[in-house]
Amino acid sequence: MTIPDFQTVMRPVLAHLGDGETHRSRDVKDAMADLFELSEAERAAMLPSGRQRTIDNRVGWALTYLFQAGLVSRPKRGHVLISDEGRAALAAHATRIDMKALEAYPAYLEFRDRTRDKTPTSTPDGGDETAEATPSDLVEQALATNRAAVEGEVLQAALALTPTGFEDLVIRLLERMGYGRAGSVERTSASGDAGVDGIISQDPLGLDRIYVQAKRYAEDRTIDRPRIHEFAGALLGKQGDRGVFITTSRFSSGAIQEAERINARIELIDGRRLAELLVAHEVGVQAQQTVTLYRLDEDFFEGL
Known part of the structure; x- marks a missing residue:
């Protein structure tokens, strides 16, 4: 057969x-x-x-x-x-x-x-x-x-990760993407830093900071406007103006509008985009094989 x-x-x-x-x-x-x-x-x-x-x-x-x-x-x-x-x-x-x-x-x-x-x-x-x-x-x-x-x-x-495991995954991804290269990327939720799960210091002195919120929710769950408003409040409390909210679920149109409305710049990354970034930056995946295609080198033969 x-x-x-x-x-x-x-x-x-x-x-x-x-x-x-x-x-x-x-x-x-x-x-x-x-x-x-x-x-x-x-x-x-x-x-x-x-x-x-x-x-x-x-x-x-x-x-x-x-x-x-x-x-x-x-x-x-x-x-x-x-x-x-x-x-x-x-x-x-x-x-x-x-x-x-x-x-x-x-x-x-x-x-x-x-x-x-x-x-x-x-x-x-x-x-x-x-x-x-x-x-x-x-x-x-x-x-x-x-x-x-x-x-x-x-x-x-x-x-399938624990909440802290997911936060570690996000930190690993941000590091692989090049954030904090001149400073640091650290998880802060364990220290009880309310409203913030991680801090990216873009310079050695930590003067240029990006705050991270990482939430592992079911794929069919929707993050609404109030959660973005709360995160913006956490940024304000730290005198920050930049943040990234990363989740395994999705954002409602109201959440997206709220992120665009507030003065602080908040980047929203949903589950689909997160998966794309993990694969693109080879976090949690392994390259299996490469493929090479060949074509005729006409210039080579014309030069003979």
């Missing part, structure tokens, strides 16, 4: 998890190789990069899409667990679950929109334009899909 594509293994993967037990991702991949009766050569087949087995890659992407749709969860590193929505999906789709079927889940649609935002001209769901895409287009589409998937995963990992 040939190695199945990642959409073909989606439902079998979910069915394998249907016992409700937490499974190692490694075991799920081996189980799919057994289920599809792959030969030893097929099991050993590697991607062109030579970095990963093909079947592992296909099952890994299937798990990624199922996770993005909310059909599976990742309770701990390297482990997966079917969700209630996943069990319902098994009942609703008796033969096949693919990206078309995942469109019924808002979480997947949000993930797909993030992918499209990063490549406006792409068709990540394999539309007719894929056949006309250049190798560069295909690489861009793959990178966009990977980036959107990792951003979703890193945000879920941030949500």
Whole structure:
């Protein structure tokens, strides 16, 4: 039997998890190789990069899409667990679950929109334009899909942190972004500094300061105008005029208007933007591989 594509293994993967037990991702991949009766050569087949087995890659992407749709969860590193929505999906789709079927889940649609935002001209769901895409287009589409998937995963990992752990994550991100390079970046919530979770000193004497508020809230929670007003009050109490409010959730239109209205400059970073920054600055993620595309050097041949 040939190695199945990642959409073909989606439902079998979910069915394998249907016992409700937490499974190692490694075991799920081996189980799919057994289920599809792959030969030893097929099991050993590697991607062109030579970095990963093909079947592992296909099952890994299937798990990624199922996770993005909310059909599976990742309770701990390297482990997966079917969700209630996943069990319902098994009942609703008796033969096949693919990206078309995942469109019924808002979480997947949000993930797909993030992918499209990063490549406006792409068709990540394999539309007719894929056949006309250049190798560069295909690489861009793959990178966009990977980036959107990792951003979703890193945000879920941030949500699983303790409040102080999340504050430490924010401080680590700000440091990686270059803030406080000539001064310091420190977490202050442990010292009971009301209304402020961190302080960025842009100079060695701490004369140029940016105050940080970091709140780990559920993704569907909305931060409203009063919270921004409170943060502005904390800045005023410290005679500060610049702050950044970072959260895993989202800001209401009233909160955004309040940040624009007050005299102090307050930058608002919601969960989606936070995830983008974490990946862009490689905080909590690891680079897996690089891709090099080649083109003919016409100048070289004309010079011979």
